[in-house]
Amino acid sequence: MNLSLAIGHDAPPLDLDVVLPAGEIVAVVGPSGSGKTSLLRAVAGLMRPRRGRIALDGDVWLDAARGVSKPTRERPIGYVSQHYGLFPHLSALANVACSLTHLPPRERHARARACLELAHVAGLDDRLPRELSGGQQQRVAMARALAREPRLLLLDEPFSSVDRSTRKRLYVELKRLHAELAATVLLVTHDLDEAALLATHLCLIQRGRIVQHGAAGDVLTRPSTVAAARLLDLPNLFTGTVEGGGAGSRLRWGPHVLEAPAAAAFAPGADVAWTILPTRVLLHRVDRPSRGESENPVGATIADLVTLGDDVIARLVPDGLPDDRLHLKVSLHVARRNGLAPGRAVAVSLLADAIVPLASD
Template sequence: MTLALDLRHDGPLLDFRAELPAGRITALLGPSGGGKTSILRAVAGLLRLRHAEVRLGETVWNTAGVHVPTRERSIGLVPQHYGLFPHMSARGNVETALIHLPPEARRARAERAIALAHVAGLEERRPHELSGGQKQRVALARAIAREPEVLLLDEPFSAVDRSTRKRLYVELRRLHEQLQNTIVLVTHDLDEAAQLAHHLCLVRHGRLLQSGPTSEVLTRPRCEQSARLLDIPNVFSGQLIRAADGRHQLQWGPHTLRVSGLPDTVADGALRWAVLPSNVLLARPDKPWNSHLENPVPAQVREVIELGGEAVVRVTPAGLDDVAVQLRLPARAVRRYGVEPGHGIVVCLRTADIVPLLDPPLR
């Protein structure tokens, strides 16, 4: 069942409308203080807003004059710092979510959730006797013990080290495969969102910048704010013009670039556009090339920084002295083709990889 949200408030600032797909992991990605946790708390019924409509399929949790209490919503919540009771064992913490059940059923349900969260054998330990990863699993076991339709995770991996985090990613995806519930994950970590989420919502100042399948959002930002949030460094200005054959071209300094995928309603004139560093291609100097190369641009190498088996290369296109284009190349290609500061190279910007930033900025 789709989770439909229409949330508006003044403090914290929210003006957020979205539909989150059923049975998928949706990440709310944005900077700290951008309203992500407030959205999660509103879904949970923990935050009263000036206007809130929250619906899970046909079930209404919030609308005008209606506010279903948190305990009556089919949710499980893992807060940022887990919220475990220090005086209780791991089992006791999980059982606090099940006080609506008789004691015998409570114990059996808690044991199942503990096994699903991979903390079996730690039932009698108290939080101070658990590692960060174990605390996270106990908090997750408590959240799933009620068998919720929606699981809400507020930066659940922020307090654990990198290696533990990677193991927990695998466990969360495995758990989702077993339960098939809807998961809403709050994060400011782009890599985390890319690895875990099927669906991505970019959130800034309490507003939705863009949403859609994760792979699509990551590679096709619709506005400059989305591109910046996705850490895309290559954002440029050009002039859109219509060629004699009716196709769009982009005048970028002295370079005329072919572009595609623009709606017919787009008017000629100034255009901001982006290209991912991984989509800026190096024209091999040892291979003959001519018209088969898309949008070749001569450039001078300014900087080469090797990071393991990859290199970040910054170049200045000919005739655009104030512009820096970043590309990523295998370190072996840098050495093989003599990509060094001061050397001239040719980069190619494929038509399909030029992303027009058409949506107006939020105010």
């Protein structure tokens, strides 16, 4: 059960070959202009790539080499575009019923009502799209997309036009609908937090190419390349030299030698980029030392502190590395208890398993 995508196109540029798991919420994440929407449009058949093959569980929708290209209307998809594309002259009910022309006319309205109910917009049947709020419009668009019982639901930044509180409710709705319908969902977003919340599988895309894909948890915490780390906006990006080999592999980072089992994949003596999540940099408590402090201890001086809600981001200057900035994320009460302040000397541990050496792009 998978969605197989091999697409090549010149304008907009797309060059990717990836097999995605069916039945999951797959987030396609990348910056503006990276080809996310083009990818979705190619899958929907709204754009015909010059080269490639698109198949869902062996059902071939596009095979450019053999001249096969199923028209959009024959692909079992539901599509919610960024601004929903609701038919402005039709009521919510009629919008959904438009997706049900394959049913006898008598059954359409009953089924459309059931879809609106499923999307939690029952009772708004006769409203025109302009009489609905952004969140209601999104739900009607979702009901319309689900009405055909699609095998693949394509969502193009569907939460970008609604306010924050509505967005949170819609996240829950999407999760609920996905659990009920078991369709594959391809969700395009530029918001990593949104992808992390919703997706089980993550696909990072840049300039029309897949940079990395895999289980969302893995991709978010263990980028494979420098480009992936940059797309994930990871602040701790450094260069080190591999020492030793096998399970005892280490990374030399200035005067510090860090245990890094993952560095075993690189040749000893090689200079590699590496990263670590700010949440995996542990602050040594000033009042009560703990056992974890023996793991990759690094002395540093606090350059500055930024409070973001209940969290504090501290930028540290590691000892012997005046040009590097190690980002540390702690909760506000931990920062207060430890008296963190600019200029103060601290000690941190870099968790060995969280040190991720990166392949060059």
